[in-house]
Amino acid sequence: MIRKISRSMAALVALLFVGACVTVNIYFPAAEVSKTADQIVEDVYAAPEGENAAPQGVPPSSSLARMLASLVSPAVAHAQQETTVSNAAIRGLKDQIAQNHQQLVPFYNSGNVGIAADGSLALRNNDGLSVQQVASVQRIIAADNAARRNLYAEVAKALNTTETGRVQAVFARTWRDKAQSGWWIQEDNGAWRQK
Known part of the structure; x- marks a missing residue:
């Protein structure tokens, strides 16, 4: 009987030890990500029309060059709140994205x-667009979605977290929340609605 109790106790202690070893509290800097998303989305949405804008439906030919130049040029000091994250890549x-x-x-x-539930852009319909405009808009959307994915990865890296998916979720909510009235956003359930 004592052997049975000691085996049971040993098994219980082993389970508790394994459970304690497996429980890992991964820190996610939610406040910093939220503040960064707010600032970036506000900056993108507030960029004055005409500034950095190429003719409608034509991708900027020098956007890659500007991005590369910003990566290798000395960083300009920006007054930031403590919880925002920025570096040359971001x-x-x-x-x-603003362009x-x-x-x-x-x-x-x-x-x-429209702005999809995951924060990416989507061509909702091609009403009133020529074949060339559809192709051009699709190219811009693809480039923008790639830039957004890279942005989320850079923000995660700058905050020393590997949870890029959670960073994207925070940005997705912010893109939709700060969208202008009249724009189309996709709800979490997949339904589209005009804001």
Whole structure:
């Protein structure tokens, strides 16, 4: 009987030890990510039309060059709140997204382009667009979505977290929350609605 109790106790202690070893509290800097998302999305949405904007439907030919230049040039000191994150790569990606945004504003306004539940952009419909415009808008959307994925990875890296998916989720909510009235956003359940 004592052997049975001691085996049971040993098994219980082993289970508790394994459970304690497996329980890992991974820190996710939610406040910093949220503050960074707020600042970046506000900057992108507030970029004045015409500044850095290429003609409608034409991708900027020098956006890659500007992004590369921002990566190798000395960092400009920016007054930031303590909880925002920025570096040359993040600023370059933000600028690229802002340029894409300016080209896409007419398509947001017409309802052709919407902000998906995951924060990416989507061509909702091609009503009123020529075949060339559809192709051009799709190229801009693809470039913008790639820049957004890279931005989330850079923000995660700057905050020393590997949880890029959680960073993207925070940004997705922010892109949709700060979208202008009249733009189309996709709800978490997949339904599209005009804001």
